[in-house]
Amino acid sequence: MTGSDVGDDALAGAFEEQRGRLEAVAYRMLGSRTDAEDAVQEAWLRLMRQDAATIDNLSGWLTTVVGRVCIDMLRARAAHPEAPYGERLPDFVVTEDEGAPEDDAVLADSVAVALLVVLDSLGPAERLAFVLHDMFAVPFDEIGQILGRSTDASKMLASRARRKVQAAPRPSDERRRARAVVDAFLAAARAGDFEGLLRVLDPEVRWRGYSARGLVVRLGAAEVASRVQFAAGATATSRPVLVNGEPGILAVGQGGRPVAVMACTVVDGRIVEIVSTTDQDRLAAMDLPD
The missing domain is CATH 1.20.140 (Butyryl-CoA Dehydrogenase, subunit A; domain 3)
Structure with missing residues (x-):
């Protein structure tokens, strides 16, 4: 050497x-x-x-x-x-x-x-x-x-x-309110309740969904609610989590395998943005709770 x-x-x-x-x-x-x-x-x-x-x-x-x-x-x-x-x-x-x-x-x-x-x-x-x-x-x-x-x-x-x-505001109370909104969104999604989804989605909500195939953007409460309602019959089990310290959703499939993570931004009692991923490589790289 x-x-x-x-x-x-x-x-x-x-x-x-x-x-x-x-x-x-x-x-x-x-x-x-x-x-x-x-x-x-x-x-x-x-x-x-x-x-x-x-x-x-x-x-x-x-x-x-x-x-x-x-x-x-x-x-x-x-x-x-x-x-x-x-x-x-x-x-x-x-x-x-x-x-x-x-x-x-x-x-x-x-x-x-x-x-x-x-x-x-x-x-x-x-x-x-x-x-x-x-x-x-x-x-x-x-x-x-x-x-x-x-x-x-x-x-x-x-x-x-x-x-x-x-x-900058300390969002403890705001986080409680946001959690309630996301919980209502999750309940409406599980039930396939279109009207319930519209009540918690901002009319101009934006959903960025990342998959292995790339990015898909959906705009507007009706389009987002329709997509969520369509997926209501999926076999995955969804539960509340924190994503970057804010209320979000983790979906787990058969055998406990994570299939999606969703982050929600709540403003004035409605969800204004959703960012999610179903990319298995990305999910595998995350340190997800059991």
Whole structure:
């Protein structure tokens, strides 16, 4: 083995030690595990093109690169909202729906899913400043270097982001009401009750269904209710779960095999959006409750 090989092996080992933290940073920035992995992979590729001898602090260097890659990705999304990102199935964290809503909120926070909803309202620079400082204790002078701004400007960005995060409503009561709506939807679906479905669906509800064949979008309460009513006789057993900390549905087929996960967004007492997947590969990759 050559000296270069030894050096490459050592660098790869050092990078792998940082990978978990880097992916955590990128996930909180991007809200997508796939995109987070892409950002970290890009950092690895850039590291391979860099003279490692010029890097004094590998952890800081990698954080800087991942931060800049994430900002570029966020800006690209904002500039091209029609880009393929919008066609991807969002990451689902599925847990049992039991215990007090406050406990559920803690659980959602522990996987940083509920927070991602708030972070989506922040600009890329605000989001990076808040995530790196408040969640990963990166000093503001380093954040400033990543953003190309002064330390004081970085502090201001983080402070503004922090105020927005703190001002976000704590949805314990809202979650109870949303659970009741989703439960009513589930009961109407089981009974094939078309009118009951219409009562809990927003007239302009949007359903994005991901299968192994791709994405199907259904628009409007009548179309969604018709599809749900058509599937009412299926042999799968559906039960309430939490999807990303919010009320959702898990459908299980014969032998206990998961056949679908459905996430519901409730606004003003009606379901305005449904995102579901029946893709067995996606379902197999999820850590679903028994």
